[in-house]
Amino acid sequence: MRQVITLAMAALVLGAANAGAQDEAVTFDAARARIHKAARQSPLTGPDGATTASVVARFLRDHGASLATVASLREISVGRAAKTGLTHLRMEQRVAGLRVAGAYVKAALDEQGRLVHLIEDLADVPARRPVAAAVDERRALRSVLAVFLPEVKEEPAEIGRRENVVLFDKGTFFHEAPRVERVAILMKSGALKAGFEVQTWTERDNRLYVSLVGGDARVLGVESRTSTDRYNVFAVNPAVSAQAVVAGPGSGNAESPAGWLLSSATQKDADISGHNVHSYLDANHGNLTDPVGTPVADGNFLAAADLGASPSTVGNTAVAVQNLFYLNNVLHDTLYRHGFDEAAGNFQTDNFGHGGLGADPVQAEAQDGSGTDNANFATPPDGSKPRMQMYLWTGKGTVQVHVNTPSPASYPGAPAQFGRKLDATGVTGDVVLVNDGTGTTSDGCEAITQDLRRRIALIDRGGCDFVTKVKNAGRARARAAIIVNNVSDSLITMGGRALFAIPSVFIGKSDGEALKASLPANATARLTNPPPLPRDGDLDADIVFHEYGHGLTWRMIGGMSGKMSGAIGEGMSDTLAIILTEEDVVGEYAFDDPVGIRTAPYTDYPRSYGDIAPGNEVHLDGEVYGAIGWRLLQNFQAAGISKDLLLDDIVDGMNFTPSGPAFEDMRDGILQSVANNHPSHECLVWDAFAHYGVGVEAHGEVTLGQVVVSESFAVPPQCAH
Numbered sequence: 001m002r003q004v005i006t007l008a009m010a011a012l013v014l015g016a017a018n019a020g021a022q023d024e025a026v027t028f029d030a031a032r033a034r035i036h037k038a039a040r041q042s043p044l045t046g047p048d049g050a051t052t053a054s055v056v057a058r059f060l061r062d063h064g065a066s067l068a069t070v071a072s073l074r075e076i077s078v079g080r081a082a083k084t085g086l087t088h089l090r091m092e093q094r095v096a097g098l099r100v101a102g103a104y105v106k107a108a109l110d111e112q113g114r115l116v117h118l119i120e121d122l123a124d125v126p127a128r129r130p131v132a133a134a135v136d137e138r139r140a141l142r143s144v145l146a147v148f149l150p151e152v153k154e155e156p157a158e159i160g161r162r163e164n165v166v167l168f169d170k171g172t173f174f175h176e177a178p179r180v181e182r183v184a185i186l187m188k189s190g191a192l193k194a195g196f197e198v199q200t201w202t203e204r205d206n207r208l209y210v211s212l213v214g215g216d217a218r219v220l221g222v223e224s225r226t227s228t229d230r231y232n233v234f235a236v237n238p239a240v241s242a243q244a245v246v247a248g249p250g251s252g253n254a255e256s257p258a259g260w261l262l263s264s265a266t267q268k269d270a271d272i273s274g275h276n277v278h279s280y281l282d283a284n285h286g287n288l289t290d291p292v293g294t295p296v297a298d299g300n301f302l303a304a305a306d307l308g309a310s311p312s313t314v315g316n317t318a319v320a321v322q323n324l325f326y327l328n329n330v331l332h333d334t335l336y337r338h339g340f341d342e343a344a345g346n347f348q349t350d351n352f353g354h355g356g357l358g359a360d361p362v363q364a365e366a367q368d369g370s371g372t373d374n375a376n377f378a379t380p381p382d383g384s385k386p387r388m389q390m391y392l393w394t395g396k397g398t399v400q401v402h403v404n405t406p407s408p409a410s411y412p413g414a415p416a417q418f419g420r421k422l423d424a425t426g427v428t429g430d431v432v433l434v435n436d437g438t439g440t441t442s443d444g445c446e447a448i449t450q451d452l453r454r455r456i457a458l459i460d461r462g463g464c465d466f467v468t469k470v471k472n473a474g475r476a477r478a479r480a481a482i483i484v485n486n487v488s489d490s491l492i493t494m495g496g497r498a499l500f501a502i503p504s505v506f507i508g509k510s511d512g513e514a515l516k517a518s519l520p521a522n523a524t525a526r527l528t529n530p531p532p533l534p535r536d537g538d539l540d541a542d543i544v545f546h547e548y549g550h551g552l553t554w555r556m557i558g559g560m561s562g563k564m565s566g567a568i569g570e571g572m573s574d575t576l577a578i579i580l581t582e583e584d585v586v587g588e589y590a591f592d593d594p595v596g597i598r599t600a601p602y603t604d605y606p607r608s609y610g611d612i613a614p615g616n617e618v619h620l621d622g623e624v625y626g627a628i629g630w631r632l633l634q635n636f637q638a639a640g641i642s643k644d645l646l647l648d649d650i651v652d653g654m655n656f657t658p659s660g661p662a663f664e665d666m667r668d669g670i671l672q673s674v675a676n677n678h679p680s681h682e683c684l685v686w687d688a689f690a691h692y693g694v695g696v697e698a699h700g701e702v703t704l705g706q707v708v709v710s711e712s713f714a715v716p717p718q719c720a721h
Contacts, residue, residue, distance in 0.1 A: 022218065023187045023188060023189045023191070024187065024188050024220065025185050025186065025187060025188070025212055025214070025220040025221060026102075026123075026186040026187065026188055027102075027221070027660070028101075028102030028103060028104070028121045028186075028559070028659060028660070029121075029559065029565075029659065029660030029661075030657075030658040030659070030660050030661045030662055030665045031660075031662075031701055032121060033119055033120065033121040033658035033659070034119070034120050034121070035117075035118070035119050035656075035658065035668070036059075036063070036115075036117065036118040036119075036120075037117055037656075037668075037672055037675075038115075038116040038117060038675075038676075040675060040679070043110060043114035043115060043116050044059060044114070044115040044116060044117075044118065045058075045059055045114050045115040046114060047112040047113055047114055048113040048114065049113060050113070052078055052087055052089045052107065052109055052113075053073070053075050053078075053089065053091070055107075055109060055113060055115055056073075056089060056091070056105060056107045056115065056118065057070045057073065059115055059118065060073075060105075060118075060120065065120075065122070066124060066125060068125035068127075069093075069122055069123070069124055069125045071125075072093045072094055072095050072100070072122075072125050073091045073092070073093055073094075073105060073122075074091060074092055074093070074094050075089065075090075075091055076090045076091060076092050077089075077090045077343050077345070077355050077356050077357075077382070078090070078343065078355060079341065079342065079343020079344070079354060079355030079356065080343075081339050081341065081343075081652070081655075082254075082341075083337070083338065083339055083648060083652070084339070084648075084652055084673075084676065084677050085110065085111045086108045086109065086110060086111075086116070086652075086655075086676065087108070087109045087110075087111075088106070088107070088108050088343060088344065088655050089105070089106070089107040089108075089109070090104065090105070090106055090107075091104065091105040091107075092104055092105075093105075093122055093123060094184075095123070095125055095129075095130060095184045095192055096129045096130055096184070097164070098130060098164060098182060098183050098184040098194060099164070099181070099183050099184065100122075100123050100183065100184045100185075100186060100192070101183040101184065101185055101186075101195070101197050101212060102121070102186070102559075102659075103121060103122050103123050103186070104119075104120075104121055104122075104558065104659065105118070105119065105120050105121075105122070106118070106119040106655065106656075106658075107119075108655055108656065108676075110676075116676060117655070117656050117672055117676075119656065119657075119658050121658065121659065123184075123186040123192060124190070125192070126190070126191070126192060130184045130191075130192040130193055130194045131191060131192070131193040131194060131215065132194050132215065133182070133193075133194040133195060133196070133214075133215030133216075134215050134216055134217075135215065135216065135217045137158075137166040137180040137182065137196060138155075138158065138166075138168075138180075139217050140180050140195075140196035140198055140213040140217060141155075141156070141168060141178055141180050141198055141200075142155060142217075143213055143217045143218070143219050144198045144200060144209070144211045144213060144219060145200070147211075147219050148200070148209055148211065148222065149173075149200060149202070152173055154171075156168035156169045156170070156171060156174075156177075156178055157169045159177060164181050164182040164183070165179060165180070165181045165182075166179075166180045166181075167179055167180075168180070170203075172203065173202065173203060173204075174200065174201060174202060174203055175201040175202060175203045175206070175287060175387065176199075176201045176380075176384070178198070178199065178200050178201075179198070179199040180196050180197070180198050180199075181196065181198075181199075182194060182195075182196055183195060183196060183197045185212060185214065185215075185220065193214065193215050194215050195212065195213055195214045195215045195220070196212075196213040196215075197210060197211070197212060197213075198210070198211045198212075198213055199211075199380070201378065201380070203287045204285065204287070204370055205370055205371075206226055206287075206370075206376050206378050206387055206389050207224070207226055207378075208224070208225040208226045208378035208379070208380065209222055209223070209224055209225070210222070210223045210225055211223075223559060223561040223562075224561055225378055225379050225380070225554060225561070226376055226377070226378040237539055237540045237541065237542075237588075237589035237590075238305065238307055238539055238589065239588065239589045240589075243304065243305050243319075245302065246326070248260045248261070248299075248329070249333065253333070254336075254337075255332065255333035255336040255337060256275060256276060256329070256332070256333055256336075257352055258275050258350065258352075259275065260274045260275060260276065260325075260329045261273070261274050261275075261299055262274055262275060262349070266295065267295070267296045267297075267299070268293030268294060268295055268296060269293050269294050269296055269301055269303055269318035269321065269322065270289070270290065270292050270293030270294075270317055270318055270321050270366075271289045271293050271321070272296075272321055272322065272325045274325060274329065274349075274361065275348060275349045275350060275361065276328065276329050276332040276333075276347060276348055276349070276361050276362065277324075277325055277328035277329060277332070277347070277361050277362040277363075277364050278361055278362070278363050278364065279321050279322075279324045279325035279328065279364040279366060280321060280364070280365065280366065281293070281317050281320070281321055281365075281366050281367060282365035282366065282367065282368045282369065282389075283312065283317070283367045283369045284369055285368055285369035285370035287365065287387075292314075292317070293318070293321075294318070301318070301321075301322035301325070303315050303316075303318035303319045303322060304319070305319045305539070308533075310533065310534065311367060311392055311534055311535070311536040312367070312392075316536070317366070317367060319536075319538075319539070320366040320367050320390075320536050320538035320539065321366045321538070323538050323539050324364050324366045324390060324538040324544065325364070327541055327544040327545070328362055328364055328388070328544060328548065331544065331545055331548045331580075332346070332347065332348075332362075334580070334647075335548075335552060335647075335651060337644075338644070338647040338648050338650075338651040338652070339648065339651040339652045339654075339655070340552055340555070340556060340651055341354065341355075341356075342354035342355050342356040342358075343355030343356050344356070344555065344556050344654075344655070345357075345382040345555035345556060346555065347360050347361055347362045347385075347386060347551065348360065348361060349361050356382055356383075357382045357383030358383070359383060359384075359385070360380075360382065360383055360384055360385045360386065361385060362385070362386050362387075362388055362548070362551070363385050363386065363387045363388065364387075364388045364390065365387065365388065365389045365390060366390055366538045367390065367391070367392055367536065367538065368389040368390060368391055370389065370391075371389075371391050371417070372391050372392055372393065372394050372493070372534075373391065373393050373394055373414070373415075373417075373493035373591075374389075374391045374417075374493070375388070375389065375390050375391060375537055375543050375546075375547050376388070376389050376547065377389075377547040377548065377550040377551055379550060379551045379554035379555060382555060386551050388544075388547050388548070390537045390538045390543065390544070390547075391537055392534040392535070392536055392537065393534060393535045393536070393537055393590040393591060393592075394415075394493075394531070394532065394534050396414070396491055396532065396591070396592040396593060397412030397413065397491075397528050397532055398413070398414060398415055398527070398528060398531060398532065399413045399414065399415045399422055399505050399525065399526065399527055399528060400412055400413055400505075400525075400526060400527075400528045401413055401482055401505055401507055401511075401515065401523050401524070401525055402426075402523060402524045402526065403515065403518060403521050403522075403523045404428070404521075404522045404523060404524060405521060405522045406518060406520075406521060407518060409514070409518075411507050411508070411511035411512075411514070411515065412491065412507070412508075412511075412528070413482075413491060413505040413506055413507045413525075414491040414492055414493050414494070414505070414506045415493060415494070415504075415505065415506075416466060416470065416493070416494035416495075416496070416501075416503075416504045416505075416506070417493060417494065417495050417496060417497075418466075418467055418470075418494070418495075418496045418497055418498040418499075418501055419470060419498055419499075419500070419501030419502060419503060419504055420500075420501065420502060420503045421503065422480075422503045422505070422525060422526055422527050423526070423527055424526055424527045424529040425526060426524045426525050426526025426527065427456065427479050427480040427503055427524065427525050427526070428522070428523070428524040429454050429455045429456040429478075429479045429480065429522070429523070430454075430455045430456070430520060430521070430522050431455070431456045431458050431482070431515065431519060431520075431521045431522070431523050432450065432452060432455045432456070432457060432458060432478075432519075433458045433516060433519065434448050434450065434452075434457050434458065434459050434472075434473065434476075435448070435449075435450060436448050436449075436472070437449065439463065440460065440462065440463055442458075442459065442460040443459065443460050443461075443462055443463040443464065443469070444457065444459040444460075444464075444468075444469040444472050444473060444481075445463040445464035445468060445469065445472070445615075446472070447472060447475065447476075448472050448473060448475070448476040449476070450476055451476065451477065452473065452476040452477050452478035452479075453477040453478075454479060455478055455479065456478060456479055456480045456481070456482060456523060456525060457473035457476065457478040457480070457481045457482070458481075458482050458484065458512075458515065458516065458519075459473065459481055459482065459483050459484065460483075460484050460486050460512075461483055461484060461485050461486040461487070461506075462486045463615060464615055465496060465617060466483060466494040466495065466496050466504070466506075467496035467497070467498045467501065469481065469483060470483075470494075470498070470501045470502060470504045471498060471501055473502060473504075474501055474502040478502060479502065479503075480502055480504060480505070480525045481502060481503075481504040481505070482504070482505050482506075482507060482512075482515070482523075482525065483504060483505070483506045483507070484507055484508075484509065484511075484512025484513075484515075484516075485506065485507065485508050485509045485512065486509065487509065487599040487600070488508070488509055488595055488599065488600070489508030489509050489510050489511070489593075489595070490508065490591075490593050490595050490596065490597060490599075491506055491507070491508060491591070491593060492506060492591075492597055493506070494506050503525060504525075505525045532592075535589060535590045535591075535592060536590075537590050539589075540589055540590050541577075541581065542577040542581060542586055542587070543590060545573075545576050545577040545580055545581075546573040546576065546577045546586070547573070548573075548576075549569075549572055549573030549574075549575075549576040549577070550569055550573055552572075552576070552651070552654075553568075553569050553572050553573070553654065554569075556651070556654035556655065556657075557654050557657050557658075557659060557661060558658075558659025558660065559659040559660040560660075561660075562660065562702055563612075563614070563618065563621070563702050563705075564612075564621075564660075564661075564662050564663075564700055564701070564702050564707060565660050565661055565662075566618035566622075567612065567618045567619075567621035567622040567624070567625065568622065568625050568661060568662075568663065568666055569618070569622070570618050570619050570621075570622030570625075570626075571621075571622035571623065571624065571625025571626040571628070571629065572622075572625060572629070572666070573622075574586055574598075574602075574622065574623070574625075574626035574629065575625065575626055575628075575629025575630070575632075575650070576629075578602060578626065578629060578630055578633070579629065579632075579633050579643050579646065579647065579650075580643075582633070582643070584601045584602040584603040584630050585598065585601045585602070586598050586602075586626070598623055598626070599620065599623060600623075602623075602626055602627045602629075602630035602631075603630065603634075605623065605624070605626075605627035605630070605692070607623065607624055607627075607692075608624060608692045608693035608711060608713075609624060609663055609692055609693030609694050609698060609700065609709055609711040610693050610709055610710075610711035611624065612700070612707050612709050613707060614705070614706050614707050621707075624663075624692055624693075625663060625666070627692055628663075628688050628689055628691075628692050628694065629650075629688075631687070631688040631691055631692070632646060632650075632684070632685065632688040633646060635684040635685075635687055635688055636681070636684055639684060641681065641684075645678060645681070648673075648677070648678075649670050649673050649674050649677070649678060649681060649685070650670060652673040652676075652677070653666070653669035653670035653671075653672065653673040653674075654669060655669070655673070656668070656669040656672040656673060657669030662700040662701060663689070663694045663698070663700055664689075664694055664698050664699060664700065667685070667689040667694050670685050671685055671686075682718075682719065683715070683718070683719035686715040686716060686719045687715060687719065690712070690713050690714060690715045691713070693709075693711030693712065693713060694711070694712070695711075695712040695713050695714040695715055696712055696714040696715065696716055697710070697712045697714065698710060698711050698712040
C-alpha cells in the first residue's frame with residue numbers, strides 16, 4: 001500500500017501539543033479502492049454509443065455512487081491502446097472547484113464501448129461545501145519548508161497564480177518553482193476540508209516531495225517521488241558487449257514519429273536534445289548542461305570509449321551522454337509498444353494529439369557530480385519533465401580495512417553515503433565485536449553498553465538500517481564502524497542521511513568472518529590508495545532501465561511510496577531490467593562484482609511475501625517482487641511465449657492496478673490484462689506469484705507504519721496440476 005507518512009514533527013510547525021488528536025487525512029490507496037472486474041467474456045456493461053465518461057458515470061451511479069459524487073468527476077485523459085484495442089479513461093474529482101487530492105477513477109472499455117474494468121477511489125461528496133482554509137498558500141509552503149527543508153533560510157517569493165495554483169520563485173535551491181495547489185482533502189471523519197498540495201523539488205539532490213497541508217497549516221503527510229537506487233548492473237555493458245554503431249529510427253515510426261533528435265536544437269556530444277529525452281553532462285552538479293562539448297551537425301554521435309582511462313576524460317564523457325541518450329530512447333520505444341504511450345502518461349516533448357500531456361521528456365544527467373555509487377529518477381505529474389541522475393561508481397575496494405596485528409591483511413570495502421569521510425591515513429584502533437544485548441547481539445540495532453572509546457566497532461548487517469548501527473556505535477564512543485555483510489561477499493555503498501556520524505566501512509561476509517576469527521586485532525579503516533578506476537553507470541542498460549521503470553510505475557499506477565508500494569516500485573524496476581536483459585542478477589558491471597548487488601540471484605530466490613518486515617528497507621523487500629518477475633519470464637519462456645507478450649501483460653496490467661498497491665494488487669492487475677487479451681497465460685501468472693507467497697487469499701497492508709502480510713502459496717483450482 002502507499003504509505004503517506006504522518007509526521008509528529010508537524011506539531012512543531014504549528015506549536016500544537018495535541019496535533020495527533022486532530023482529524024487525519026484519508027490515504028487513497030489500494031486498501032480502500034473499489035475494483036470492478038469483468039468476468040470471463042462478460043463485460044461490466046453492454047454496448048453503448050455514449051462517451052466513455054458517460055458510460056463510467058452511469059455505471060458508478062448504478063453501483064451506489066451519489067449524483068453529487070458522479071457529477072464531481074472530470075476527465076483527465078482518454079486514449080485507445082493500439083496493442084489491446086481497449087480505451088483507457090482516467091478521471092479526477094473536483095468539489096466546489098477544488099481537486100480532491102488523491103481521488104481518481106481508472107477505467108477500461110472495449111472496442112464496443114463496453115466497460116471491462118474500473119478502479120474507483122472517490123470521496124463521497126457531502127451536501128455542504130468543503131470547510132474553507134484558514135491560511136493561505138504562502139503559509140502552507142512555509143510549513144512544508146520548516147518540516148522537510150529547514151536549510152531553506154529565505155522564504156521564496158510568489159511569482160504567479162493560475163486558477164488554484166500558486167508558484168514561488170525557485171531561486172538556486174529548487175529544480176522547479178515550488179508549487180502550491182489549493183485542494184479539497186478528505187478527512188477520516190468524512191468531511192471535505194480545503195487545504196493544499198505542495199510540490200517541492202530540490203536542485204542539487206533531486207528530492208521531489210508532494211506534501212499535503214491542512215487548512216490550518218498542519219502537515220498531514222508527504223510522498224517522496226524520488227527513487228534512489230544502487231545497482232551493479234550487467235546486460236548491455238562494457239563487460240559483455242563491445243561498443244558498436246547503431247542507427248536511430250529516423251522519423252515515421254509509431255513509437256517516435258518525429259525521430260529521436262530535435263532538429264531545431266543545437267546538438268553537442270555532451271548535450272543531446274531529443275523528443276523523448278534530453279541527455280547532458282552534469283559533472284559540475286549544477287543540474288544544467290556543463291559548458292563543454294563539441295558541436296555535432298550531422299547527427300552522428302560516434303565517440304569511442306577508452307575503458308582504461310578515467311570516465312571524466314573528454315572522450316568518455318561524450319560516450320556517457322550518447323549512451324544515456326540511446327538507452328532512454330530504446331526504453332521509451334520499447335515501453336510504448338507495450339502500452340506506455342501518450343495517454344498512459346509517457347515522457348515526450350510532443351504527444352502528437354494522442355492524449356495525455358506533452359512537454360515532459362526525461363532530463364537525463366550523465367555523470368552527475370552530486371554523488372557516487374547511485375542513480376535516481378524523480379517523477380512529477382504528466383506534463384512536467386522527470387529527471388534522471390546517473391552517477392559514477394567507485395568500484396570495489398574504494399575503502400579498505402587493513403589489519404595491522406596480529407597478522408597483516410587487507411579487506412576491500414565500500415563507503416557510507418553518510419557521516420564523516422575517511423582519508424588515506426584513516427582511523428586506527430582495536431577492533432571489538434559489538435554486543436547490544438538483544439536478539440542478534442552483534443547487529444548493533446539497540447544501544448551498545450560496551451565502552452568503545454578509541455576502538456573500532458565491528459557490527460553485523462541486518463535487523464535495522466545502517467545509520468542506526470553506526471550512530472549506536474558512535475554513542476558508545478567508537479572511532480569508526482565496520483559493517484559485515486551477513487548474506488554474501490557483495491559490497492554495497494551504505495545509504496542514509498546523518499551529518500555527524502562516525503566513519504564507517506562495509507565489508508563482505510567472508511572477510512568479516514576472517515576478521516572476527518583474528519580478534520583481538522588492531523586495524524585501520526582508510527581510503528584505498530591509489531583508488532580503483534571508477535565505472536560509469538551511463539554505460540549500463542540495467543541502471544537506466546531500472547530508473548526509467550520508476551517513471552513507468554509512478555505514471556501508470558500512481559502512488560508508489562511507502563513500505564509496500566515502495567518495495568513494489570523497486571522490484572518492478574528490477575523486473576523490467578531482468579526481463580529485457582534476460583539475466584537473473586542485477587548489478588555486476590558498475591559495482592564490479594559478479595554476484596550483483598542483490599542479496600541473492602533471482603533464480604530460486606530464497607525469500608517470499610511473508611518475509612517482508614517493518615525493519616527492512618524497500619530494496620530488500622522489493623527483491624521478492626523482482627523474483628516474481630524473473631519466474632514470470634521463466635514460465636513464459638518454458639511455455640514458448642515471447643518476453644514481448646509478457647511485457648504486454650505486465651505494462652497493460654498497470655491500467656488495472658490501484659494507486660498505492662500491495663503485491664496482490666499487482667498480480668490482479670496483470671491477471672485482468674491476461675483475461676482481456678491472453679487467457680492462456682493465466683496459470684503462468686498465478687504460478688509465479690503463488691510460488692513466492694502471493695497466491696489465492698494472500699493479503700498485505702501497511703497499518704500504522706507496520707507491514708502486515710498473510711502469504712499464500714495456493715493457486716486457483718483451474719491452475720492446480
